[in-house]
Amino acid sequence: MNTLTLYHQDFSGRLLLGTAAYPTADILRQSVAAAEPAMITVSLRRAGAGGEAHGQGFWELLQNLNIPILPNTAGCQSVQEAVTTAQMAREVFGTDWIKLELIGDDDTLQPDVFQLVEAAKILIDEGFKVLPYCTEDLIACRRLLDAGCRALMPWAAPIGTGLGVVHEYALRVLRERLPDTPLIIDAGLGVPSQAAQVMEWGFDAVLLNTAVSRSGDPVNMARAFALAAQAGRLAYEACPVQPREQAQASTPTVGQPFWHSAEY
Numbered sequence: 001m002n003t004l005t006l007y008h009q010d011f012s013g014r015l016l017l018g019t020a021a022y023p024t025a026d027i028l029r030q031s032v033a034a035a036e037p038a039m040i041t042v043s044l045r046r047a048g049a050g051g052e053a054h055g056q057g058f059w060e061l062l063q064n065l066n067i068p069i070l071p072n073t074a075g076c077q078s079v080q081e082a083v084t085t086a087q088m089a090r091e092v093f094g095t096d097w098i099k100l101e102l103i104g105d106d107d108t109l110q111p112d113v114f115q116l117v118e119a120a121k122i123l124i125d126e127g128f129k130v131l132p133y134c135t136e137d138l139i140a141c142r143r144l145l146d147a148g149c150r151a152l153m154p155w156a157a158p159i160g161t162g163l164g165v166v167h168e169y170a171l172r173v174l175r176e177r178l179p180d181t182p183l184i185i186d187a188g189l190g191v192p193s194q195a196a197q198v199m200e201w202g203f204d205a206v207l208l209n210t211a212v213s214r215s216g217d218p219v220n221m222a223r224a225f226a227l228a229a230q231a232g233r234l235a236y237e238a239c240p241v242q243p244r245e246q247a248q249a250s251t252p253t254v255g256q257p258f259w260h261s262a263e264y
């Protein structure tokens, strides 16, 4: 299977996993071990001060998992707030990677794509590797690429809903129109089959949190999502048959057991 490459860096696996809201620290550890994610995301706000479940202890817990860390600017609603949070995250986590979240609506947690472009420009100029959490809007995505982003994270559905892909047409158009841009489906996935589906459509990776951390068995769900992402990617690379309207016999014709040649 081809490797996931973001900003010239190769990652193993095509699942990125959030670290919020697991029942216990141990279940978080086991879930990450089961998923073997390419990266784990963490909100700077959760890594403030305190014990293992919060603050410094939580940060140490994540470091000990030995998985690349992708800090995020969760909860930010203005360019200034997002930029400052990213700068602080770089200090705290010692990484240039940032998942840029800039929320424009409290109910849907929909990304504010206008402010996102502005913040992305500033952070790219400061040397960050920006992964913007965005909508599936093609033009907004182009503006983010113009701003210097080298990968995008369009949503499947609002964060925490588990709805799966809401706008299939727009997402598939995005995939088709930006064939060379790594596209990671982020947020709103509920079950592994939805992850497999977007991977079959050619998306490069999936990022999720709630569907694992709030499931009845996060460890097994984490593994299920990792396998689904892998299966979907394998299927995409294996070039699925195109759906057709008309029936076509799949049993062999006598004397012609193979598709390409009668020789064997």
Ligand SMILES: CC(=O)[C@@H](O)[C@H](O)COP(=O)(O)O
Pocket (backbone or CB within 6 Å): 017, 018, 019, 020, 041, 072, 074, 099, 158, 159, 160, 161, 162, 186, 187, 188, 189, 207, 208, 209, 210, 211
């Ligand atoms: C963890 C993280 O970065 C979330 O903001 C992300 O968008 C995941 O969304 P779900 O919880 O819906 O999977």
